[in-house]
Amino acid sequence: MDWETFFRNYRDPDFVPGFTILNKLGSGVFGEVYKAKRTSIGKLYAIKFLRLQDERLHAQVVREIDSVDHFAQVDHPNLVSIEDRGEVCGIPYIVMGYAGDETLKSLLLEGDMSVERVIPLIRQVIRGVKALHEHSIIHFDLKPANVFIRGDVARVGDYGLSKLMTESRATLSMGRGTPYYMAPEMLRRRGDARSDVYSLGVILFEMLVGDVPFKGDTEWEILKRHETETPLIPDVISAGLRAFLKQCLGKNPETRFANAGAMLAAFEAAVVGDLAQASQAGSVATPPPTPRVLPPGRSGLANVGSAAGRLAGKGKVSLEKVRAEVQDVLGKVRAGTGEMVEAAKVNFRAAQRPRNPSKIVAGSGPRREGEAGAPGRRRRRAPRAAQVPVVDGRRSTGTRAGLGYLFLLPFTLLSWALRNAVQVVMVAAVIAALCACVHLGLEAAIL
Numbered sequence: 001m002d003w004e005t006f007f008r009n010y011r012d013p014d015f016v017p018g019f020t021i022l023n024k025l026g027s028g029v030f031g032e033v034y035k036a037k038r039t040s041i042g043k044l045y046a047i048k049f050l051r052l053q054d055e056r057l058h059a060q061v062v063r064e065i066d067s068v069d070h071f072a073q074v075d076h077p078n079l080v081s082i083e084d085r086g087e088v089c090g091i092p093y094i095v096m097g098y099a100g101d102e103t104l105k106s107l108l109l110e111g112d113m114s115v116e117r118v119i120p121l122i123r124q125v126i127r128g129v130k131a132l133h134e135h136s137i138i139h140f141d142l143k144p145a146n147v148f149i150r151g152d153v154a155r156v157g158d159y160g161l162s163k164l165m166t167e168s169r170a171t172l173s174m175g176r177g178t179p180y181y182m183a184p185e186m187l188r189r190r191g192d193a194r195s196d197v198y199s200l201g202v203i204l205f206e207m208l209v210g211d212v213p214f215k216g217d218t219e220w221e222i223l224k225r226h227e228t229e230t231p232l233i234p235d236v237i238s239a240g241l242r243a244f245l246k247q248c249l250g251k252n253p254e255t256r257f258a259n260a261g262a263m264l265a266a267f268e269a270a271v272v273g274d275l276a277q278a279s280q281a282g283s284v285a286t287p288p289p290t291p292r293v294l295p296p297g298r299s300g301l302a303n304v305g306s307a308a309g310r311l312a313g314k315g316k317v318s319l320e321k322v323r324a325e326v327q328d329v330l331g332k333v334r335a336g337t338g339e340m341v342e343a344a345k346v347n348f349r350a351a352q353r354p355r356n357p358s359k360i361v362a363g364s365g366p367r368r369e370g371e372a373g374a375p376g377r378r379r380r381r382a383p384r385a386a387q388v389p390v391v392d393g394r395r396s397t398g399t400r401a402g403l404g405y406l407f408l409l410p411f412t413l414l415s416w417a418l419r420n421a422v423q424v425v426m427v428a429a430v431i432a433a434l435c436a437c438v439h440l441g442l443e444a445a446i447l
Helices: 003-009 055-065 068-072 104-109 115-134 184-188 193-209 219-228 239-248 260-285 300-312 319-352 397-446
Strands: 019-027 031-038 044-050 082-088 091-097 147-150 153-156
Touching (some): 068 082, 104 147, 115 147, 115 193, 115 260, 184 219
Antiparallel strands (some): 019 031, 044 091, 082 091
């Protein structure tokens, strides 16, 4: 294999017949992976060039690659498709469908994953491996870097170098996977479908816990820990998934699920069991939700205003600006109404005061006992209510005051109606402003 010539010329058009290599995607145990474009149609692919540490295995690997026709028959939505195979500069390669640049490894590096995110992803991964096992193909190098994520779809890749299994259940005699995800029997360079089950269990463990179960300073130390130590599964993981992981990570292959098909069935049962247990626990232990009591002075409209304000913060209109404008208008209306009321009060007080008290005379009529001129008795003032004074031939001040009240009554009613109208207008303006803010906020959130 002439790697020097490869690195010198791999960017040349048609270095790989029919393809143009664009850039390197990554490298693994078995070789280098590059993104390439088919010259004829411009479609993207991934090409894996095999790097063999033992040149004596070259002929055996080439014979295995000749079986890529069998791999290409495996068509599954959770598998990266195998498109072609060949050899250049003495280096065998496999052409695969391009599944994107994001992998489960990069997703795990972003931080912890929720169970709601883990379950659908690992379900798809198991389904992809199940399709391989149904075609007697064992992956032997399952790890997060070989699980490609595009949106909500997970695809298992890099299975083109898996040892093609025969009906006689031949076991692995070459190559090995990544130590963090390798089954204990791989230390003796022997494995089968149950080795993939173990690797899937390690992947699920890392997705739930955030780290692999075993680490070490050397590959040998890691492998020995896989062989001798029992992984500690945190209690925060649900009971069903804990039991499922325990069986996947069994040291003895006989205690594990026979293949990914059996593993998938057990996984679905564990998830359903956990959901049922959580639902039952929730119905017994969780009290019914209590109605929310609003604090004093806070109405439902205020809650709507608060929510609309949060949406308006994303839009083009400021709720605070709208409120300020409404308050300004209301202040002007209140000021005008107050001036009208004060003017009416001044007019009313002026009407109560007599213009010329000296012109007030007693009314005519017969004198009564106790009035001025009655003989033999002291004069007694008549009650004010009985006096009907006349001013310049018109009715007295009290009469005019009553008329003033009647005159002021329409203005009072008008003021009351105006205040209520202002309140109605205010509420309508605020509701209209809130609706506009909610609309603009939702529009901005959607865009």
